Amino acid sequence: MTSNVVIVSGGQVEGLAELVGQSQQGKKVIGVDRGALRLIDAGLDCHVAIGDFDSISSKELEKINDCVETVIILPAEKDMTDTEAALDYVVKYYPDAQIKMIGLLGGRLDHLMSNLWIAYHPSYQQLLAQITIVDSRNSLSYYRPGRYHILKEKDKKYLSLVGMTAVKKLVIKDAKYPLTGHDFSFPIALVSNEFLGEQMTFSFEEGLIALIQSND
Numbered sequence: 001m002t003s004n005v006v007i008v009s010g011g012q013v014e015g016l017a018e019l020v021g022q023s024q025q026g027k028k029v030i031g032v033d034r035g036a037l038r039l040i041d042a043g044l045d046c047h048v049a050i051g052d053f054d055s056i057s058s059k060e061l062e063k064i065n066d067c068v069e070t071v072i073i074l075p076a077e078k079d080m081t082d083t084e085a086a087l088d089y090v091v092k093y094y095p096d097a098q099i100k101m102i103g104l105l106g107g108r109l110d111h112l113m114s115n116l117w118i119a120y121h122p123s124y125q126q127l128l129a130q131i132t133i134v135d136s137r138n139s140l141s142y143y144r145p146g147r148y149h150i151l152k153e154k155d156k157k158y159l160s161l162v163g164m165t166a167v168k169k170l171v172i173k174d175a176k177y178p179l180t181g182h183d184f185s186f187p188i189a190l191v192s193n194e195f196l197g198e199q200m201t202f203s204f205e206e207g208l209i210a211l212i213q214s215n216d
Contacts, residue, residue, distance in 0.1 A: 002028050002094045007086050008046075009103035010034030010055065011111075014136040016042050019102050028094060031068070033082045035103050040067045050074065050089060051082040081114055087124055095126065101133045116140075119164055119208060138214045147203035152195040156213035159200065160191040167207035174200040 004027040006020050013019065016038060020029065031039045033051030037060055040046055049068040053061050054076045065071055074085055083104065090099060104115040115133070118124050119142050124131075133140040139153060142164070150159075159175060163184055172179040176194040184207075202211075 002026055002097050004028070005030065005090055005094050005097040005099045007032060007083070007090070007099065007101045008035035008039055009083050009086075009101070009115075010038070010051075011103035011106040013038070013103045013106070016102070017044060019100075019134055019136065020044055028097075030086050030089065031064075032086045032103075036064050036068060036071075038103075040064065048072070048089065050086045052076045052078070081111075083115060084118070084121070084123075087118065087127065091123065091127065097130065099127060099131045101131060102135065104133050105135045105138060116210075119210070137216075138212060140210055140212045143209045143211060145205050145207065148201065150200050150202070150211065152198050152200075153213045156215050157194065158191070158212075158214045159193040159195055160189065160212040160214065161193070161202065162189045162191070162210040162212060163187045164208040164210055167204050167209060169203075169205040170207075170209075171203045172200070173202070175202075 006027065006029045008020065008029065009032040028047050029039060029045045030048045030050060031046040033053055034055055036046050036049035037056060040063060046068050048070045049064050050072045052074045074082065090097065105112060119128060128142045129144065131142065139156070161172065165187055167184045169181045169183065170179055171181055172193070174196050176196060
């Protein structure tokens with residue numbers, strides 16, 4: 001049974017091996033376009049490669065075909081991004097897995113916005129609570145209304161709650177800058193907060209929030 005999926009997109013990433021983590025039973029690693037090549041070159045597992053591969057040479061594509069068990073080649077002109085195609089694959093084969101997404105936060109601004117906007121895509125609503133987007137300095141998770149206890153990541157200093165929509169009755173506790181039942185009529189970025197200890201709590205009644213832990 002696959003309980004964890006790691007999706008590595010084509011963006012340049014520091015510390016890829018550490019982010020992907022050690023090989024473990026029940027984990028599938030999906031390389032998206034050049035992300036598959038980055039995994040191979042780093043000596044890491046890549047179980048599935050998905051993309052149009054228009055940014056790599058024929059020799060590099062041959063290398064991917066030699067090293068990866070399942071290779072899915074998409075047309076260059078299509079109505080979805082390669083990353084969305086990878087998520088479609090997860091929806092089909094691993095809908096209950098926890099999903100770590102790497103290589104989404106750097107590079108082109110349009111790619112960055114497209115990657116963050118998966119939060120609004122109807123096809124991925126069932127996965128949203130299972131997704132964490134990470135790089136060497138940031139981790140981002142999405143939250144629907146509810147009450148949550150968040151543990152501080154040991155290598156992160158800052159805590160930011162970014163409203164992806166208007167938000168109602170937002171409460172923040174055990175943080176440097178608390179809130180008590182505040183409403184925001186527009187998507188607001190509450191950035192550079194900090195944990196007071198090893199755990200904080202937040203809750204809200206309406207909206208969608210991206211919680212980010214980060215360091216400089």
